[in-house]
Amino acid sequence: MSEPVLTVTNVTKRFGGFLALQNVELHVNAGERLGLIGPNGSGKTTLINCISGALFNDEGSIVFEGHDITRMPAYRRARLGVARSFQIPKPFRSMTVLENLRVPLEYAARSRAEHRSITDEAMDVLKQIGLEQRAHENSAGLTQVDMRKLELARALAAKPRLLVSDEAMAGLSHSEVDEILEILLALNRRGVAVIMIEHIMRAVMRFSERVVVLDAGQKIAEGVPAEIVRNPQVERAYLGE
């Protein structure tokens, strides 16, 4: 088995008296596709906030490619190669789609810059995502699906080693889900490990090599997708007793 890119050990996060995450263990291997599922409020987004640095965990450690990033600010994690997309798209609204990508290209991916113009690099990313037609449009005016694509494009522009996709497909139509899925698969083929958080089971099952299930801040199951759907504990978490 290959070296893990990300190792989350014993992570606990409290919000006041509420225990959002409790001793969560997680690892992601290089180039792996990991699905992270769980009912609403189970701590999925909190966990990836801790991984990306938007929040700091209270206990436990997070190691990314040999660096202990537990106390590292988010921008330095992005520079190391941890990228994420947001559940509710957060485009830089005053900028065009292309300019949105310039920010991660100039800041996060600076040490991995290729010897060509930032605009060319940004256009390349947009082509991979299928947004090149929208390059010079204002990002605030995009449709929902294009906004989700922009989220992924911006994460991709940071040239990540690990991409965390937070519900990139919620609320999209059947064919749009397939489009996003294709983008994530293509990205993964180029060696980027992906953690996918999703409620759309069809997408999770098709995408993931391994699935981790969270419930009430604890990991309750882990395994290949086919096992997970038959796991009685998972069924209980979703459907109740």
Added chain:
Amino acid sequence: MKGAAFWISIVAVLVAGLVLTRVVSNEYYFNALYVILQGAIMAVAWNVLGGFTGYVNFGSAGFFAIGAYTSIALGKAFGQSLPLPVMIATAAVVCGLIGLSLGYLTLRLKGVYFSIATLAMAIVFETLMNNWSYVGGARGAYILTPDSHLWFNSYIEMLFMVMLLLTLGSVAISRALNASRLGRGLASIRDDEVAAECAGVPTLRLKLISATIMGAMMGVAGAPYPYFVTFVDPASAFSLFVAVNAIAMPMIGGTAHWIGPVIGALLVGTAQQVITVTVSSELNVLVVGVMLVLFITLAPQGIVGLAQKYLARRRR
């Protein structure tokens, strides 16, 4: 505006200023222009943090007044013969450092806390100046206009040219910043701070740089002020009117683009001067208020925003 066109216009304005000092002899015009230019520097400075970075500063008058008091203190310590550029540079450093430290204390928090802190800072410094007798305390300080005014006909003409140079310098800095990698970083903070951080932008560091530039520029605007008015007391230097103008001018001109505060300052500043002379000096305060309300409700993107909308419609 393209690079060459921009620098040609800068030189053209400078030459026009010089010609003005040769042709016009009525000193009132230079007084009026000085006030307008002072407003322009303040507006450009405010916009670096308020417009580009999205952090609203209510304490502009504080930075301005500290710039003025830096000149007074230096004049007391080393004599009034100390060259004006030295005072301006010192004021830039002092106010830049105040911007940096205020930013360090408050910019970790988001938005509104910073705004409140800037307001508090201005009050704290006003209290300090009221009680610091070395620079005149609450009684204020008189400054003698130096005898030397280079090759200009009068001291006010020289001050006007100094102000014009400083204004053009601030505009050039603001424009360079707007188009740079740093400027894009600041814009990303304004648009969404969490997303910016996750895109690799060191948000705290950039906000501190922005606050430092803002403070330094405001200090620069305040440094020649004692020589302009020849009497400074805390009440006039820390005047709310200075702070309100510094916010109103960029808001009316448009905050996202570097030219916005320049347009706003020229428009509002000129209107104020005209109204002061033709109607009354009390009414000009009202005019700023009414203009600000009108623009915020009808054209929140300011004049630049209106122009951009118009151009976009025509292109279609």
